[in-house]
Amino acid sequence: MSAQNTQGLEISNLMKRLGDNAVVKGISLTARRGELVCLLGPSGCGKTTTLRMIGGFLSPDSGSISLGGLDITELPPERRPTAMVFQNYALWPHMTVYKNVAFGLRLRRLPKTEINDRVDAVLKMVNLVHAKDRHPGALSGGEQQRVALARALVLEPQLLLLDEPLSNLDAKLRVEVREEIREIQQRLAITTVFVTHDQDEALSISDRIAVMSGGRIEQYSDPDSLYRRPESRFVAGFVGSMNILSGRIVAGGITLGPDGVFIPCDDAVLANYGGDGGEWEVAFRLEDVDVQSAGGLTSLPHRGSVARQVSHGHFKEVLVEVGEHTSIRAYLGPDVDLSGPVVVSVRRLLLYRDGALCYESHPASGRGQPTGGESLPGGAGLTSSSPSGSLR
Amino acid sequence: MRVETVATTEGPVLTAEGPATRRRPRGSFGGTRLVSIVAVVLLFLFIFGPLLWLLVWAFVGVWHYPALLPQKWSLSWWRQVFNYPSLARSVELSFLFAPTVTALSAVICLPAAYAFARFRIPGRRALMIILFSVNAFPKIGLYITIATLFYALNLMGTFLGVVLIQLLGTIVFMTWIPTAAFAAVPRSLEEAARDVGASRLRTFFTVTLPLAAPGIFVAMVLAFLASLDEAQGTFLVGIPNYVTMPVQMYSLVSDYPPEAAAVFAVLLSVPSVVLMLLVRKHVMGGSLARGFQV
Amino acid sequence: MRFLRRLGQLLMVAPPILVIGVFVGFPIAISAIYTLGHLGGPNSAVSAIGLHQVSTKGLFTLKVYKDVFAERNFQASLVASVWVTVVSVAVVLVLSWAIALYAWRTRSRLGRALTALAVVPMFIPVVIASYSILQFFSYGGFVKTVASALGMPHFPTLGYSLQLVVIAEIWVSVPFGVLMISSGLGGIPPSAFEAARDVGASVVRATWKILVPMNLLPTVIVTCFTGISVLGSFTVPYLVGPTTPTLLGPEATETFQSFAEPQQAEVMAVALFGLSIIVAVPYIWATYRANRTSRAQAL
Numbered sequence: 013m014s015a016q017n018t019q020g021l022e023i024s025n026l027m028k029r030l031g032d033n034a035v036v037k038g039i040s041l042t043a044r045r046g047e048l049v050c051l052l053g054p055s056g057c058g059k060t061t062t063l064r065m066i067g068g069f070l071s072p073d074s075g076s077i078s079l080g081g082l083d084i085t086e087l088p089p090e091r092r093p094t095a096m097v098f099q100n101y102a103l104w105p106h107m108t109v110y111k112n113v114a115f116g117l118r119l120r121r122l123p124k125t126e127i128n129d130r131v132d133a134v135l136k137m138v139n140l141v142h143a144k145d146r147h148p149g150a151l152s153g154g155e156q157q158r159v160a161l162a163r164a165l166v167l168e169p170q171l172l173l174l175d176e177p178l179s180n181l182d183a184k185l186r187v188e189v190r191e192e193i194r195e196i197q198q199r200l201a202i203t204t205v206f207v208t209h210d211q212d213e214a215l216s217i218s219d220r221i222a223v224m225s226g227g228r229i230e231q232y233s234d235p236d237s238l239y240r241r242p243e244s245r246f247v248a249g250f251v252g253s254m255n256i257l258s259g260r261i262v263a264g265g266i267t268l269g270p271d272g273v274f275i276p277c278d279d280a281v282l283a284n285y286g287g288d289g290g291e292w293e294v295a296f297r298l299e300d301v302d303v304q305s306a307g308g309l310t311s312l313p314h315r316g317s318v319a320r321q322v323s324h325g326h327f328k329e330v331l332v333e334v335g336e337h338t339s340i341r342a343y344l345g346p347d348v349d350l351s352g353p354v355v356v357s358v359r360r361l362l363l364y365r366d367g368a369l370c371y372e373s374h375p376a377s378g379r380g381q382p383t384g385g386e387s388l389p390g391g392a393g394l395t396s397s398s399p400s401g402s403l404r
Numbered sequence: 405m406r407v408e409t410v411a412t413t414e415g416p417v418l419t420a421e422g423p424a425t426r427r428r429p430r431g432s433f434g435g436t437r438l439v440s441i442v443a444v445v446l447l448f449l450f451i452f453g454p455l456l457w458l459l460v461w462a463f464v465g466v467w468h469y470p471a472l473l474p475q476k477w478s479l480s481w482w483r484q485v486f487n488y489p490s491l492a493r494s495v496e497l498s499f500l501f502a503p504t505v506t507a508l509s510a511v512i513c514l515p516a517a518y519a520f521a522r523f524r525i526p527g528r529r530a531l532m533i534i535l536f537s538v539n540a541f542p543k544i545g546l547y548i549t550i551a552t553l554f555y556a557l558n559l560m561g562t563f564l565g566v567v568l569i570q571l572l573g574t575i576v577f578m579t580w581i582p583t584a585a586f587a588a589v590p591r592s593l594e595e596a597a598r599d600v601g602a603s604r605l606r607t608f609f610t611v612t613l614p615l616a617a618p619g620i621f622v623a624m625v626l627a628f629l630a631s632l633d634e635a636q637g638t639f640l641v642g643i644p645n646y647v648t649m650p651v652q653m654y655s656l657v658s659d660y661p662p663e664a665a666a667v668f669a670v671l672l673s674v675p676s677v678v679l680m681l682l683v684r685k686h687v688m689g690g691s692l693a694r695g696f697q698v
Numbered sequence: 699m700r701f702l703r704r705l706g707q708l709l710m711v712a713p714p715i716l717v718i719g720v721f722v723g724f725p726i727a728i729s730a731i732y733t734l735g736h737l738g739g740p741n742s743a744v745s746a747i748g749l750h751q752v753s754t755k756g757l758f759t760l761k762v763y764k765d766v767f768a769e770r771n772f773q774a775s776l777v778a779s780v781w782v783t784v785v786s787v788a789v790v791l792v793l794s795w796a797i798a799l800y801a802w803r804t805r806s807r808l809g810r811a812l813t814a815l816a817v818v819p820m821f822i823p824v825v826i827a828s829y830s831i832l833q834f835f836s837y838g839g840f841v842k843t844v845a846s847a848l849g850m851p852h853f854p855t856l857g858y859s860l861q862l863v864v865i866a867e868i869w870v871s872v873p874f875g876v877l878m879i880s881s882g883l884g885g886i887p888p889s890a891f892e893a894a895r896d897v898g899a900s901v902v903r904a905t906w907k908i909l910v911p912m913n914l915l916p917t918v919i920v921t922c923f924t925g926i927s928v929l930g931s932f933t934v935p936y937l938v939g940p941t942t943p944t945l946l947g948p949e950a951t952e953t954f955q956s957f958a959e960p961q962q963a964e965v966m967a968v969a970l971f972g973l974s975i976i977v978a979v980p981y982i983w984a985t986y987r988a989n990r991t992s993r994a995q996a997l
């Protein structure tokens with residue numbers, strides 16, 4: 013494991029100012045050989061700047077980048093064993109598809125036959141043999157994207173860099189192409205850094221995801237733990253849908269929002285956190301909310317009513333007003349019909365204070381996990397209890 | 405390239421819009437049609453009329469007003485003009501100066517254009533505007549005092565002197581248009597070339613230069629034409645050793661009948677027309693227009 | 699290393715600046731001093747051949763300016779220059795917009811053909827253009843011939859008139875106008891116009907309120923560049939225009955070459971330059987503004 017680690021990408025304490033802006037404020041990250049790592053974050057978080065430093069198009073103010081154990085921080089792009097797929101593809105419009113792909117090989121003065129073979133092979137891999145002699149202007153967006161990928165892959169780089177490669181494609185194509193990219197990446201076992209602002213994309217194809225914000229990495233973990241166990245308030249709000257409300261711990265559950273609505277939560281350990289009586293930021297996934305018809309139990313304090321329902325086909329998103337100023341969103345099965353008063357309870361929740369995760373409950377075993385200083389190893393034992401894969 | 409793709413996707417939208425606009429009840433359909441036909445004819449007459457009229461005059465033997473057509477056609481003036489002693493020399497000179505001036509102007513301006521487009525030059529905009537506004541000083545005012553400089557540098561009546569005076573008129577667009585052309589090449593295309601292993605120099609010659617070529621080409625043709633067209637400065641500096649075609653044209657206009665001047669004018673237009681056909685596509689494609697909005 | 703790179707970049711920019719500085723900037727500076735009464739130094743060669751020169755022992759004198767501005771001929775030429783420039787620029791603007799707009803709105807082959815047609819004069823040497831326009835409109839020319847064939851033998855000829863100067867200036871300037879305006883329009887998405895039509899604006903109003911503001915920079919460029927080139931033109935007024943009043947370009951040339959009054963000619967040149975700079979102000983303003991907004995968008 014650790015021997016392989018040195019073969020991959022190792023970034024340590026990278027910093028970069030552009031003009032007066034500190035865009036990247038100390039980023040450290042490793043990617044094992046053959047791993048696909050996503051840099052995910054809102055625009056302006058420094059993810060593209062980081063990628064451009066890895067590619068050699070920007071030189072970092074401090075920090076180092078090494079690849080396969082070799083320090084490449086000072087190398088110009090043409091001497092790095094990296095290959096980039098640009099956001100707008102950056103195909104050379106005056107060259108045919110063949111020439112675009114072959115250009116890098118020609119620079120390496122390979123024999124003609126070998127160039128031919130390798131270009132043919134890579135074009136076959138991306139299904140573009142038919143477009144070999146066309147110019148990029150005559151191709152569709154998806155085809156252009158594949159040419160850009162082929163141009164990068166043909167050089168058999170140690171590290172593949174993808175800068176929002178799918179952002180110019182329409183929704184359906186985007187899903188197709190990302191699977192293709194993942195498939196090729198795994199087949200070639202090529203270490204890859206993928207920049208995107210689309211969490212769906214990141215969650216579905218990455219081995220690990222680095223969520224970035226304000227020039228720093230907020231969390232770096234595999235997709236499942238990222239989703240189930242966001243380590244910071246920012247990640248909780250950024251990845252997936254989440255109810256985040258201020259609340260206090262009371263016996264048998266929590267009181268939420270300005271109304272102090274009581275929501276039961278079946279978690280014995282939770283009560284330990286109510287001791288200081290202080291406020292928490294309480295976060296829980298929409299699929300961790302139970303909504304049931306109140307029936308005759310009209311006197312219960314936490315009853316509410318469904319204010320809005322949005323059908324997503326195979327599931328339903330509902331907005332429940334539990335108090336005058338407090339509402340909770342939940343995912344329910346498609347056939348659930350809720351009219352009249354409802355009661356709401358939460359199966360699993362996370363507590364944040366000062367932006368950091370302090371506690372997560374795990375209802376299946378009936379015990380919670382304090383998250384204190386040290387973090388858990390790679391999300392072990394945190395298999396989610398609901399089928400989060402199908403949800404956003 | 406990307407811009408062109410956008411344009412093609414917009415095409416259908418507009419064709420769909422076309423008929424809808426015409427269907428508007430405002431104004432009669434036939435009326436607007438007639439107006440546009442008349443406008444086209446008038447424009448054609450305005451642009452080409454004088455040139456065609458001159459072309460006819462070049463083949464006139466006898467033509468007395470107010471006859472609609474010449475009474476007698478003839479090629480005699482062509483013979484006369486070709487026998488005109490200094491004609492061959494002036495043609496030769498014009499085609500010696502024009503390429504020289506164009507090449508020199510390119511050598512001086514193209515590196516600057518690249519630097520303006522790609523590097524952070526302090527006061528870039530101010531420099532480019534000064535370049536242009538200084539050129540707005542009336543030529544005659546310039547020539548009066550430039551003479552002092554030329555005498556001092558022994559440039560009066562020399563080949564280099566004429567080249568220099570013609571060069572001055574080409575600097576502005578030889579800098580502006582290629583600057584825009586270089587700036588219009590997306591940086592990511594250059595980065596992509598560096599990424600696959602091309603050096604800076606290699607990247608410039610295989611990616612940047614070919615993509616900026618139309619703009620550079622347009623600028624060079626304009627420089628060529630400007631040199632071919634320049635008369636006033638060439639007259640002041642070149643006389644009597646260097647009489648180029650347009651300078652010759654001035655004396656022809658006053659000394660000879662219109663037939664001879666017409667023949668000479670037709671001859672003088674040939675290179676321009678050929679060049680026009682060469683660069684028409686790029687000029688219309690916006691290479692020139694872009695140069696003025698750097 | 700970084701310093702060397704900076705130096706290299708500045709060296710690349712230097713040649714055109716130096717050429718213009720030495721062969722244009724420097725002579726202009728000398729000219730300015732000369733017009734203020736300094737005949738010695740670099741101006742001694744010119745002043746040796748000049749007549750009616752004014753010199754000063756003080757810092758400067760404005761006598762030459764006063765003399766020239768008091769001359770009837772000069773005043774007439776100044777007025778003529780401004781008049782011809784204003785009319786030419788106005789017609790060029792209207793014509794360019796009309797052609798470019800027609801091509802943009804219809805996207806028809808005819809529209810493209812018109813644009814191509816209007817660009818032709820750019821490639822015709824001005825000497826030839828002027829001469830052919832003179833032949834076309836003057837006595838015995840096409841216009842007169844056709845008029846007389848149509849039974850109007852007394853149709854006025856325009857040869858050697860300021861009107862003909864205007865016509866020729868338009869002929870020479872239209873290509874640039876059409877190119878700039880149509881290229882600018884080409885960058886405007888049709889939806890911008892359609893959206894205005896959709897909310898109920900008439901074609902004229904949508905053009906005036908949407909297209910003109912969106913295409914302001916090219917319009918300003920056409921106005922300023924055409925204005926400056928007409929103001930300073932020599933060949934066109936010299937070949938097709940009257941002797942007096944003529945434009946300031948030929949007037950200054952005449953003053954220098956025929957009357958041997960270089961100092962007075964320089965004063966005219968400086969006056970013309972002053973006018974040109976005034977005309978250039980909107981261009982400078984517009985490009986700075988456009989640059990600022992585009993930079994703001996990029997950030």
